[in-house]
Amino acid sequence: SQKIEQNSEALNIQEGKTATLTCNYTNYSPAYLQWYRQDPGRGPVFLLLIRENEKEKRKERLKVTFDTTLKQSLFHITASQPADSATYLCALLLGGNTPLVFGKGTRLSVIA
Amino acid sequence: GEEVAQTPKHLVRGEGQKAKLYCAPIKGHSYVFWYQQVLKNEFKFLISFQNENVFDETGMPKERFSAKCLPNSPCSLEIQATKLEDSAVYFCASSQSPPDNGGTQYFGPGTRLLVL
Known part of the structure; x- marks a missing residue:
């Protein structure tokens, strides 16, 4: 069956460290992968898009990698x-005008 | 407008009552998407529109759910005869370009529907 899994429901890290979130998928061949941020009580906000033929994308302090062999993206x-x-959500775009498919998200807490 | 607007923010209905949710996409965006998020689980795609035409309705329940996007009016999602399991946050998103172009979707704040 087709699945998207984000490594953990919650992740706590110390301020100043690098947070790494994982998105794994099975039985999909996405054309694009997107990462969104969602704050409580609000809709998701788009952060980054990476195409299937791209290995890495950066934007300020954010970096996304995409490994289509491992079927994994790291944020x-x-x-x-x-x-x-x-909460950070990964979403797959499968191409051919199919809709976005979202993971359940990882709730990140950065502790001062 | 510059943001996707959704009304109402909260909606409470008794089981069996009708619920109607509204979405105003960002001006100039041709595509509108509706998603359902139950209990902070993953988003479930319901339906999308290209202007006033249904673009993809593969996620739409066959019964009780309907949606429209008419010219010069907010888009709407209507649930006839609501059931307890319809309780969720319903998000609307809009986009300038279609999904196969990797078009960024801009989400509204959601409407929280509670069916009692």
């Missing part, structure tokens, strides 16, 4: 801050 936040505390 890194360097020099993490308490303001980075939120």
